[in-house]
Amino acid sequence: MSELKINQNGQLTSLDTVDGEIATLNLGPTHPATHGIFQNILKVDGERIISAEPTVGYIHRAFEKLAERRPYQQVTPITDRLNYCSSPINNMGWHLTVEKLIGAEIPKRVDYMRVIVMELARIADHLVCNSVIGVDTGALTGFTYVFQEREKIYDLFEEICGARLTTNVGRIGGFDRDFSPVFFQKLDKFLKEFHIIFDDFTNLLERNRIFMDRVIGAGPITGERALSYGFTGPNLRAAGVDYDVRVMNPYCSYQDFDFDVPIGKDGDTYDRFLVRQEEIRQSLRIIHQAKDNLPSGNYHGDVPSFFLPPKEEVYRSMEALIYHFKITMGETPIPAGEVYHSVEGANGELGYYLVSDAGRTPYRLHFRRPCFIYYQAYPEMIKGSVLSDAILTLSSLNVIAGELDA
């Protein structure tokens, strides 16, 4: 007979005795429920998970090696492919890192433009995560609902930079062009309509008894464990720790904006869902403030050695031609030094550790990918829970394969 102790969350606390036969289950690498390519070898007793062994690296693309042979501006497209649900945040994080290295001064307008783009990306990312939690509980409707809105965010990105998913948005020093009037029209329309759809989505899931019964208590983690496992972002805040890079080390003038940092209590799937829901609302607040208070000024900083001059000027002015040549031929002087800069990515602290030896490319570039660091807690989080909760835990952690494997 088995003597399994079950705590108030319905989870096993003692795994000494196992009733029945232990089966090995391969969850992944290409399983539709994992939403990405990673493998978990589970040992299960019936439906209870006894142990899990994650294998990662299926889409490893050697970004850190590639970056060592790419001029600074060419590293930006690599960062797109880290967390591809919110590429602009990765792009901006990289630009900010280089700007910190070279000591560039960036106009306030660029900061606010960047904030608008980054918060739009955060909304898109959280929408994917939260609607997919719904899908994994069997509620497909919310997913189809908000994906329409995600498309509209991608339309906005298209209006800014021409690309939708892997945006490569912005340049070192600012943006390649100013926001167009069409962008502001589309943004106004989005802000006017989005919250209606989002409220519908909220009503579908947030207080839905069936949904709540499925997600409350699924995959919990305490704040202390979360910190020791290096959790950051919404997953850490859901466990009750109010660490947000935007507040603690403000970049891009985040100190100018009034927004709340939501935190949870139990660190379970429901808390992670609620924290992301509230962050979407807060992001909307930030976008409203940034749009209304958008300062006038230039859309890029005065960093001629990094920011390509307009093409017309290259043909007409000697100075512009020289800078154009210097940038494209890699004659730009770059200071030697090392910087660590982090931004609040959609999944947590996205850090860049950059070592420059005054060469044209990074000497060493390390990405601190939040997914990679917190995914190692996954076996501990699902141990003793049922298989369906493991799927929910995975989707609520929002593990993005691109960020996991770099």
Added chain:
Amino acid sequence: MEDTAIQDIISSIDAKFPNCSITTDIYGMTNIICERESIIDLVGHLKNDFGFGFLTDLCGAHYPLIENQEFQVVYHLHNLYKNIRLRLKVNLATTDLAIPTMVNLFPAANWMERETFDFYGIQFEGHPDLRRILNMDDMDYHPLRKEYALEDETRSDKKDSFFGR
């Protein structure tokens, strides 16, 4: 307030670990270069006495031109109460790439050390499961070392001189 907090930390480390060299760079980050024998004690001291309870990042680096210090393990620690970041470095020679593991202090170090081992071949002593993590298991080299060129070495347009080196 932050400055005095950092000064306290620096003087404490100076007193307890005289072999560490401490510098502050122009970006305001305090860099501590320490010996591998004292890294665990140093990090434990920082964690228990100064509240550096968060291991932000752990990675390796390769400087093949610096003799007997070809490899470096870089730790970023964060004090979330006072918002202070520290960068710790340990230099290692190619002939002896062993360093004690940080897993007992920070479980988060587990995969980060596996990644560092995977890419640089640094042996973390006492690590519970030191295997490759991103590359395939039967790979027989450590790809982020500088001796492995990214491109075909016969290409004349990809020489180091074109990258400012």
